[in-house]
Amino acid sequence: MSGQKIGIVGSGLIGRAWAMLFASAGYRVQLYDILESQVTTALAELRKELQQLESKGRLRGELSAERQYALISGCIQLEQLVQDALHIQECVPEQLELKRSLYAQLDELLEPQTVVASSTSTFMPSLYTEPLKRRSQMLVAHPLNPPYFIPLVELVPAPWTNTEAVERTRTLMLALGQRPVVLKREIQGFATNRIQYAILNEVWRLVAAGIISVADADRVLSDGLGMRYALMGSLETAHLNAPGGVSDYFQRFGGEIAAVSATYGPTPNVCAESETLAEIARQCEQLVPLEALGQRRAARDEFLTRLSELKRQLP
Ligand code: NAI
Known part of the structure; x- marks a missing residue:
């Protein structure tokens, strides 16, 4: 073509x-x-x-x-x-x-x-x-x-x-x-933003509850989950994490997943919770001041470039 x-x-x-x-x-x-x-x-x-x-x-x-x-x-x-x-x-x-x-x-x-x-x-x-x-x-x-x-x-x-x-x-x-x-049929947020917003909601809740700082919440992704997710998704990760594959994983950890999930609480109203937003903004701006956003974006894009090259070498 x-x-x-x-x-x-x-x-x-x-x-x-x-x-x-x-x-x-x-x-x-x-x-x-x-x-x-x-x-x-x-x-x-x-x-x-x-x-x-x-x-x-x-x-x-x-x-x-x-x-x-x-x-x-x-x-x-x-x-x-x-x-x-x-x-x-x-x-x-x-x-x-x-x-x-x-x-x-x-x-x-x-x-x-x-x-x-x-x-x-x-x-x-x-x-x-x-x-x-x-x-x-x-x-x-x-x-x-x-x-x-x-x-x-x-x-x-x-x-x-x-x-x-x-x-x-x-x-x-x-x-x-x-x-x-x-996607087999349309849905609001498609798949990417639905998954992205689920993560943002939980990070918001943890920071709002004072359980973790912005820097550490982001590190959970950048130095933890994201390292795996750059290579494989959450289901394949589960598949590899139990001797009998994904069925075994959900049988072993299903009870814990359900118990933790029951504690999430309501979806945060991110437009209305202005105190939490101000706190998140304060901490984010400490990490990356607004005048340094351009530089940080350039660093991210350079990293993504190298990561995409690395991924092309993987099977
Ligand atoms: P942009 O503002 O950089 O570019 C839009 C272009 O459309 C401008 O050149 C403008 O002159 C032109 N335009 C406006 N009305 C027009 C018309 N009636 N006919 C022809 N051209 C017209 O916007 P951007 O960021 O490129 O976004 C475009 C689309 O891509 C949006 O739907 C956005 O949601 C989507 N998108 C954007 C992403 C991003 O990170 N910026 C990521 C993924 C999707």
């Missing part, structure tokens, strides 16, 4: 990342934005970024940075973007009304072979595709930032999404070297 055309709507942070991923696998990429200046800036930034990745030996794919860049072009007409597109990746800001109006426009222009995937982190696809003629060709393909170094993509169908559209998107993501997971 490489060589075919991919359309990207929205040339911000995530749109640019997708452009690099598709070009790395040899697809022709067209970037569309409502602002012409945004497209021009995006193309210039992409060229710089591809060259930097190449000079550090971190460029993905077989093609040189210049050849990958040559596969990417810009446009400011949606009509032009949809023409002959195999796949369109939507990356406009996270505003429901904006997504609704864009999808209504796309609905009038889409060709029958094109699948449209949204990068949305929060909106279930039924929220903005229900009334559309071509809704069976639409789904969510949610990446994690930075997508160039974090391979997960969550594929989330609406109740009317065609199974072929899901399967085609899954195959396309694999061709990019990403790791798609498929």
Whole structure:
């Protein structure tokens, strides 16, 4: 399928990342934005970024940075973007009304072979595709930032999404070297944020109860659970942690899991518990002052880059 055309709507942070991923696998990429200046800036930034990745030996794919860049072009007409597109990746800001109006426009222009995937982190696809003629060709393909170094993509169908559209998107993501997971049906928060919020809720409760500091609660993940989770998930971890595998694990530890789970208490109201939030912010800012956030993000991205390289060497 490489060589075919991919359309990207929205040339911000995530749109640019997708452009690099598709070009790395040899697809022709067209970037569309409502602002012409945004497209021009995006193309210039992409060229710089591809060259930097190449000079550090971190460029993905077989093609040189210049050849990958040559596969990417810009446009400011949606009509032009949809023409002959195999796949369109939507990356406009996270505003429901904006997504609704864009999808209504796309609905009038889409060709029958094109699948449209949204990068949305929060909106279930039924929220903005229900009334559309071509809704069976639409789904969510949610990446994690930075997508160039974090391979997960969550594929989330609406109740009317065609199974072929899901399967085609899954195959396309694999061709990019990403790791798609498929939800059988849509659910608020998809899988990633549901699991992430379960962790945030419990960390919040432990800090609010004065049981652990912010630094130590985060260390439980970064120096403990996260070390394993970078390689395998919670169920495989359980499978490996009992001589008879996962059934044995839940038989041995099920009672303890249920007993601890019964003590969690209600879901914290993180918007309203302002005292706890102030305390968490105070401790976080002691660890990383606001003016050092940029530096800390850069360190995280550098680490993620190396981790993704390491993971590629593992079976
Ligand atoms: P962004 O603000 O960096 O970029 C959005 C781009 O869309 C801008 O270039 C803007 O000019 C353009 N735009 C606005 N209205 C448009 C329209 N009607 N037609 C075409 N282009 C339009 O936003 P970002 O961060 O790239 O987010 C895009 C999507 O990706 C959102 O749905 C977001 O939830 C999702 N996402 C973001 C992540 C992140 O960490 N930033 C992670 C995973 C998903």
